Amino acid sequence: MTTTGFTDPRPLYTRATEQAAALIKTVRPEQLAAPTPCTEFDVRGLLSHVVGGTRRIAVVGEGGDGLAVEPVAEGVADDGWAAAYDEVRVRALKAWASDERMTSRVRVPWGEVPGHAALSGYVMEIVTHTWDLAEAVGHPHELDPELAEFALANAQRVLPDSRPRDARTPFDDRREAPEGADAYGRLAAWLGREPLSRA
8 A cells, every 4th residue: 555655545545435435324314404523514514515525526536626616515315415425436436546646736725735645635534524424423333443543644744733723724723632532533633523412
């Protein structure tokens, strides 16, 4: 998985999308209005963002202008989110399949970077949003800890404490992870999230 000078994120992105797809399949229509740790979204809004954001990722991988793609999905039926996500994730995996895409520069919301760095960022995003969704729907599946460890390492690299977070940063200020937190708990805390209260 390690290529010249960087870890190839494609296998991890594939696994992360498979994990997200399996979780999305468990979401019931009556859960769509539930809150998530990503405070700007309820479950429906989060699914819209995941599907729309993955469409943006696919366009970037295809060499198009991903910044012209709004990271939202409109018109998806309450029972259509799993199919909508499967469609765009397969497109994204195909778009990022070539070795050339790993080293060519692409434009993403946080700048112009090599493809491997962009896709690593998207691993962080989908893994984080998968945890958000799992929190919202009660953790029906165990989540892959290796994906969270990779996402956390990336988050610590691109969002170190020395970098201020402002209105352009899509994550809140870092929180302290609870003692004994697993990789997902540490990732969530680094990105400013808190678990939902089950009281």
